[in-house]
Amino acid sequence: MKLVVYILKRLGLMLISLFMIVTITFFLMRSIPGDPLSHMARSLPEQTRANFMARYGLDQPLFNQYLIYLRNLAQGDLGESLAFPGRSVTETIGRTSPVSAQGGGIALAIGLVIGTVLGIIAALFRNRLPDYIVMIIAILGVTVPVFVIAPLLQLVFAVRLGWLPTFGWGTPRHMVMPVMVMAFLPIATYARYMKSSMLDTLGQDYILTAQSKGVSETNVILKHALRNSLLPAITILSGSIVGIFTGAFVVESIFSIPGIGTHFVTSIHNNDYTMIMGTTVFFAVLFVVMQFVVDFIYVLVDPRIKLMHETH
Amino acid sequence: MMKSDIPKEKFEIIGADESQQELIGRARVSYMKDAWRRLKENKTAMAALVVLCFLILMCIIGPMISGHSFEEINPAHRNQPPSSEHWFGTDRLGRDLFTRVWTGGRVSIIIGVSAALIAAVVGILYGGICAYFGGMVDVIMMRILEIFASVPSLIYVVIFSIVLGNANLTTILVALCVAAWVGPARLVRGQMLQIRNQEFVLAAQALGVSSFKIILKHMVPNTLSVVIVAITFAVPGFIFTEAFLSFIGLGVQPPNTSWGALVAMAQSEFMFFPYQMFFPAIMIALTMLSFTLFGDGLRDALDPRLRK
Numbered sequence: 001m002k003l004v005v006y007i008l009k010r011l012g013l014m015l016i017s018l019f020m021i022v023t024i025t026f027f028l029m030r031s032i033p034g035d036p037l038s039h040m041a042r043s044l045p046e047q048t049r050a051n052f053m054a055r056y057g058l059d060q061p062l063f064n065q066y067l068i069y070l071r072n073l074a075q076g077d078l079g080e081s082l083a084f085p086g087r088s089v090t091e092t093i094g095r096t097s098p099v100s101a102q103g104g105g106i107a108l109a110i111g112l113v114i115g116t117v118l119g120i121i122a123a124l125f126r127n128r129l130p131d132y133i134v135m136i137i138a139i140l141g142v143t144v145p146v147f148v149i150a151p152l153l154q155l156v157f158a159v160r161l162g163w164l165p166t167f168g169w170g171t172p173r174h175m176v177m178p179v180m181v182m183a184f185l186p187i188a189t190y191a192r193y194m195k196s197s198m199l200d201t202l203g204q205d206y207i208l209t210a211q212s213k214g215v216s217e218t219n220v221i222l223k224h225a226l227r228n229s230l231l232p233a234i235t236i237l238s239g240s241i242v243g244i245f246t247g248a249f250v251v252e253s254i255f256s257i258p259g260i261g262t263h264f265v266t267s268i269h270n271n272d273y274t275m276i277m278g279t280t281v282f283f284a285v286l287f288v289v290m291q292f293v294v295d296f297i298y299v300l301v302d303p304r305i306k307l308m309h310e311t312h
Numbered sequence: 313m314m315k316s317d318i319p320k321e322k323f324e325i326i327g328a329d330e331s332q333q334e335l336i337g338r339a340r341v342s343y344m345k346d347a348w349r350r351l352k353e354n355k356t357a358m359a360a361l362v363v364l365c366f367l368i369l370m371c372i373i374g375p376m377i378s379g380h381s382f383e384e385i386n387p388a389h390r391n392q393p394p395s396s397e398h399w400f401g402t403d404r405l406g407r408d409l410f411t412r413v414w415t416g417g418r419v420s421i422i423i424g425v426s427a428a429l430i431a432a433v434v435g436i437l438y439g440g441i442c443a444y445f446g447g448m449v450d451v452i453m454m455r456i457l458e459i460f461a462s463v464p465s466l467i468y469v470v471i472f473s474i475v476l477g478n479a480n481l482t483t484i485l486v487a488l489c490v491a492a493w494v495g496p497a498r499l500v501r502g503q504m505l506q507i508r509n510q511e512f513v514l515a516a517q518a519l520g521v522s523s524f525k526i527i528l529k530h531m532v533p534n535t536l537s538v539v540i541v542a543i544t545f546a547v548p549g550f551i552f553t554e555a556f557l558s559f560i561g562l563g564v565q566p567p568n569t570s571w572g573a574l575v576a577m578a579q580s581e582f583m584f585f586p587y588q589m590f591f592p593a594i595m596i597a598l599t600m601l602s603f604t605l606f607g608d609g610l611r612d613a614l615d616p617r618l619r620k
Contacts, residue, residue, distance in 0.1 A: 013455075013458065013459075013462075014462070016459065017458070017459045017462040017463070020459050021462075021463055025471060028471055028475045029471070029474075029475065030470070031475060032474070032475055032477065052366060078563065139601065139604060139605070140601075142599075142600075142604065143548060143597055143600040143604055144597045144600075145552055145555060145556075145593075145596055145597070146554070146577075147556075147559055147575055147576075147579065147593075148575065148589075148593040148596065148597060151582045151586075154582070154583075155583070155586060159583055166583075169456060220426040238562050242464040242466075244468050245464070245466065246556070247398075249556070249560060250556065250559055250560075253559075253560070254579065265560045265561075268470070268474065268560060268561065268562065269561060276471075276474065280467055280470070280471060283463075283464070283467055284463045287462070287463055287467075288462050288463065291462065305473060
């Protein structure tokens, strides 16, 4: 029962957030001085201009435009590109986002696994060499920006060694470097987080109980410590997903990957307002839904959370 | 036997001064002094502080000592590797990179530090109001905050950069801070609520300390340490975001420059002139690294629970 109320509450909050985001983005984008045409530096005859405005519904009063936008949005229609007339925003997002999801998903999975393993190693070998090495990797991963790592890898693996293609997309060989770059941040984040989480768990009473019962050290770590310290790591998953998307803007541009990140950066350069807005709304929806899913999984797998909700 | 050893004359009555009884013999160690003492023992944090001071110093004097202006275009000296005349080499317009790296550093560090400070001040006010008034005000303000927090701040940053147009220091700062206060606000609210219910506040109340003094002397200092640490950790994030904005063309506009803008410009010709990217990139990494390590040390030094 509590769970149903919780889900409904979160769903409601999610819809309000999305509505606010769409509204704010819409009016902000419309408040840019001048009309979209003047930004594209096109001088058009009066009639062509009027046709153009009518085509994008820009001749309507602002509030009507807003209502039309909301209505179309509810039907999944994000409008038509300004820079490339005839190109649907929804279709473009549908075409480019799977590419990003593929690269980003693999990077996130690799990052999660390696980061978690490194974090556990650091916790088990606390204040010894493996711990120091992992912490150096973690600090470098957080502090060295992706646009520094990416060209560095290109220089080493593509130019000097010639093992991998410098940029492009399509074959697994193309994916190696972008995935490596994108996985770097989650590796660092998870290594740091898992280390402290694991140390925290190892200090708990039930670990001492297990040890005093004579459970072997391997079993204590695998059956008791690992499972319990993995749980809190779920909470930072939504942050890592955002990190992957943010990183994708840069990584995709550097490696010329036809994903949504490259596409977003291109539409910014083209002043393609409908495209920028559509992509922003898409990112917002994606993020809000991801956050909801992650929180929901956390409530499902950790019984302590449910207990806390009931006692309060 | 003992009695006979020491003659009575050796003893002297010096009396007891009532007013001196409560005197504290040792000099008082203030909170900040104590924190500084512990920070000094942390070698990593001190090394990070030295690097930071050096970087800031170079940003101030660097552009003056190179003998070149950061806008000076020299077609005869295009894409030169580092030499005795151009210490970091030149870019594709023949501009001196040493000067440009430090001029850009000014922008990057100023943006990073000011954005973190602005976000912290707004956050303290917002979180403080939430915790102080409580009740309905708290509920409504936290709901508003949750809506802000439900979208990655980078989206706000990009949208505001586009809307504000004409990127300069002010517009970039506004764009960076639109959603950045959310973190500090939550932090301050949580901290304030937690401290309000702690025993030492109760003790102070029982001793009859006025509410104003409790807030000023007990609650604010305990919140401040957390905020200072949060600011230190936020600075590298803002430097990175600014670099990211410049990278996608929404940041600092030419002829002005920042580390991010320098990296973005060098990226296209990285294969041929790697040194053009090396210097600004290493500066970004070094600054972010130093702030993170210094923040780590500061967090340990400011945490009263770690006091020995």
